[in-house]
Amino acid sequence: MASFLERVPLFAGLPPADCAQLEQRMPRREFAPQTVILREGTPADAAFVVLSGLVAVRRKDPGSGIEFLLAELGPDQMFGEMGLLTKKPRTASVVAIEPTTCAVLDRPLFEAVMRSLPSFALSITGALAERLDRANQHVGVEYLNLSRVKVDPRVLTLLPQALINEHHVVPVAFCNNRLTLAMTNPNNVVAFDDVRRIVKGVLIEPVVVTDEDFKRFIIAVYAPAAAKAEAASAPAPKAAPRAQAPSSAKGGSATVDLFTSDIIRELQLAADEDISEAETKQDLMSASEDAPIIKLANSILGLAIKQGSSDIHIEPMEQSVTVRFRIDGVLHVVQQLPKKVQLGLMSRLKILSKLDISEKRLPQDGRISVTMEGRAIDFRVSTVPGKWGEKVCMRILDKTNTSLGLDKLISHAPTLALVREMIAQPYGIVYVTGPTGSGKTTTLYSALAEINDPGVNISTAEDPIEYDLPGVTQIQVHADIGLTFAAILRAFLRQDPDVLLVGETRDKETAHTAVEAALTGHLVFTTLHTNSAAVAFTRLNEMGIEPFLVTSSTIGVIAQRLARRVCPSCKEPYAAEAETCRFFGLPDGATLFRGRGCTACGGSGVKGRIGIYEVMRMTPALRAMVGRGARAEEIHAAALEQGMIDLKRYAALLLLEGQTTVEEVTSVVSIDA
Numbered sequence: 001m002a003s004f005l006e007r008v009p010l011f012a013g014l015p016p017a018d019c020a021q022l023e024q025r026m027p028r029r030e031f032a033p034q035t036v037i038l039r040e041g042t043p044a045d046a047a048f049v050v051l052s053g054l055v056a057v058r059r060k061d062p063g064s065g066i067e068f069l070l071a072e073l074g075p076d077q078m079f080g081e082m083g084l085l086t087k088k089p090r091t092a093s094v095v096a097i098e099p100t101t102c103a104v105l106d107r108p109l110f111e112a113v114m115r116s117l118p119s120f121a122l123s124i125t126g127a128l129a130e131r132l133d134r135a136n137q138h139v140g141v142e143y144l145n146l147s148r149v150k151v152d153p154r155v156l157t158l159l160p161q162a163l164i165n166e167h168h169v170v171p172v173a174f175c176n177n178r179l180t181l182a183m184t185n186p187n188n189v190v191a192f193d194d195v196r197r198i199v200k201g202v203l204i205e206p207v208v209v210t211d212e213d214f215k216r217f218i219i220a221v222y223a224p225a226a227a228k229a230e231a232a233s234a235p236a237p238k239a240a241p242r243a244q245a246p247s248s249a250k251g252g253s254a255t256v257d258l259f260t261s262d263i264i265r266e267l268q269l270a271a272d273e274d275i276s277e278a279e280t281k282q283d284l285m286s287a288s289e290d291a292p293i294i295k296l297a298n299s300i301l302g303l304a305i306k307q308g309s310s311d312i313h314i315e316p317m318e319q320s321v322t323v324r325f326r327i328d329g330v331l332h333v334v335q336q337l338p339k340k341v342q343l344g345l346m347s348r349l350k351i352l353s354k355l356d357i358s359e360k361r362l363p364q365d366g367r368i369s370v371t372m373e374g375r376a377i378d379f380r381v382s383t384v385p386g387k388w389g390e391k392v393c394m395r396i397l398d399k400t401n402t403s404l405g406l407d408k409l410i411s412h413a414p415t416l417a418l419v420r421e422m423i424a425q426p427y428g429i430v431y432v433t434g435p436t437g438s439g440k441t442t443t444l445y446s447a448l449a450e451i452n453d454p455g456v457n458i459s460t461a462e463d464p465i466e467y468d469l470p471g472v473t474q475i476q477v478h479a480d481i482g483l484t485f486a487a488i489l490r491a492f493l494r495q496d497p498d499v500l501l502v503g504e505t506r507d508k509e510t511a512h513t514a515v516e517a518a519l520t521g522h523l524v525f526t527t528l529h530t531n532s533a534a535v536a537f538t539r540l541n542e543m544g545i546e547p548f549l550v551t552s553s554t555i556g557v558i559a560q561r562l563a564r565r566v567c568p569s570c571k572e573p574y575a576a577e578a579e580t581c582r583f584f585g586l587p588d589g590a591t592l593f594r595g596r597g598c599t600a601c602g603g604s605g606v607k608g609r610i611g612i613y614e615v616m617r618m619t620p621a622l623r624a625m626v627g628r629g630a631r632a633e634e635i636h637a638a639a640l641e642q643g644m645i646d647l648k649r650y651a652a653l654l655l656l657e658g659q660t661t662v663e664e665v666t667s668v669v670s671i672d673a
């Protein structure tokens with residue numbers, strides 16, 4: 001029988017005889033499910049090779065005490081070896097998920113073998129050099145062979161299959177907000193944009209795959225799953241990557257954080273009174289009225305608020321239910337719940353959202369209103385039918401959000417003055433552009449808050465209504481009943497408005513009505529989905545708006561992005577690399593800042609967010625260019641000549657002020673720079 005060590009990459013270069021000899025000297029240890037095999041922070045005294053079973057690698061977030069899942073390892077995978085080499089304390093905990101057997105390589109044996117088997121030392125050196133090489137290659141775009149990598153099925157579910165097929169991309173790894181995206185065309189800018197729209201704020205590291213490789217992968221992953229669903233009796237073909245969801249917690253104790261959490265005492269559910277509505281759905285009701293289920297649902301909502309999350313994702317997998325929170329734009333796995341809670345939890349959330357709990361095949365939208373510590377907070381809930389059951393997404397709308405205020409968002413005084421001058425105009429349109437999740441709405445609300453006084457009639461058409469603005473008429477878009485942005489806008493015009501906010505301009509009708517409103521003496525604020533200010537004109541042109549209408553109605557365009565701030569508690573200066581200075585036009589050896597990682601920021605070195613702005617005020621020269629249909633690049637260049645600060649230069653200012661990090665701004669401005 002071949003030695004198991006031959007299948008472990010770290011030992012791959014070792015002669016089979018040496019593998020067998022070493023294997024003899026490694027004792028076996030058995031771990032029951034939930035046993036902690038090694039604990040974060042303790043000294044590293046051994047490495048382990050999984051012979052059978054499954055383990056989870058987890059790292060604790062010191063802020064909340066919540067453990068985040070980093071990886072799951074199965075047979076022939078190894079853990080703990082870095083500790084033996086670095087002699088530093090463990091950086092993560094490893095817990096058995098299933099009954100697991102490991103072969104143990106302790107430090108005395110490791111060191112003895114290093115001395116007695118030169119082939120082992122060489123093999124390890126080779127494997128480590130390869131790891132280093134892989135890490136270095138991430139700087140440029142590298143080639144990837146999809147059949148050689150194990151794609152975590154949860155990473156695969158980050159992107160919908162339709163998007164994967166459309167752009168020929170495969171999400172292969174996700175760690176520290178970095179998504180490794182295998183692409184047949186790494187210059188596909190639209191793909192980057194679409195991926196960021198779904199995984200908000202993610203840093204994308206493209207790797208190149210061939211067309212054939214992509215097709216083989218898709219067939220291997222999706223065909224067996226479909227076949228399996230069709231004919232449960234037929235054995236599914238063996239897929240190269242792990243196509244199925246990982247087997248996960250069998251008992252309930254993996255859920256201990258959420259089940260035992262008692263932070264929710266203050267959380268009052270406004271929807272509680274309405275539970276009787278669904279009394280006919282007896283089975284679902286009894287499942288959802290279970291005390292642990294109620295507690296679990298409350299824990300999820302309360303914890304998400306406490307952690308400052310913007311979204312909650314609850315996704316059934318084949319054998320578990322994944323709970324993820326989006327915090328500062330990044331999705332974190334909070335917990336894998338056992339499959340058996342799925343029905344009750346989903347029903348409970350649907351009851352709270354006043355949805356039909358028996359309808360599982362159609363998407364539904366609802367809302368949960370809660371108060372926590374005196375704050376009114378709404379969850380906008382949507383359900384979609386998924387392969388392993390309904391998926392629930394909840395957007396958290398904190399209506400008492402106190403982060404509004406142009407001066408809080410725009411730290412650069414001349415830019416702030418320019419924006420204030422633009423919103424003080426009596427009529428015309430101010431466009432705010434940027435990808436989804438770039439903070440456009442916050443900027444618009446802040447602008448409205450500045451001009452909101454009893455003498456001004458302000459009306460908004462929004463989807464969704466994210467903040468309450470006293471004294472402002474706010475209307476929710478309901479496209480399904482014909483209440484579109486354009487329809488609301490036309491109705492407003494008969495209501496003697498002064499200022500109108502149109503949540504998003506995405507079609508000709510809305511764009512046209514907004515222009516009309518501006519030209520008839522109204523001040524209009526709206527958003528467009530473009531990457532830079534100058535491209536707004538191209539976009540309007542594509543929507544069929546005549547250039548002369550654009551030039552006569554536009555006050556200016558604000559492009560924006562959000563970057564995460566350096567954590568103030570662990571911020572430290574360093575001398576910037578020459579390449580960074582060149583890219584951002586900084587003086588040589590400029591002092592920049594980064595976060596070391598501390599308990600305040602959960603080890604990430606970043607905390608909270610800051611805006612990056614590019615404000616293009618219309619001038620006679622720019623009007624003339626837009627009027628004759630000049631290209632976006634020409635308009636951008638002309639605006640720069642007239643003193644506009646673009647996203648990249650604004651980012652450079654923030655870097656020099658120590659507000660954010662190179663890593664953060666590179667991810668948000670590199671595409672269009």
Ligand SMILES: [Zn+2]
Pocket residue numbers: 567568569570571595596597598599600601602603605606
């Ligand atoms: Zn920190």
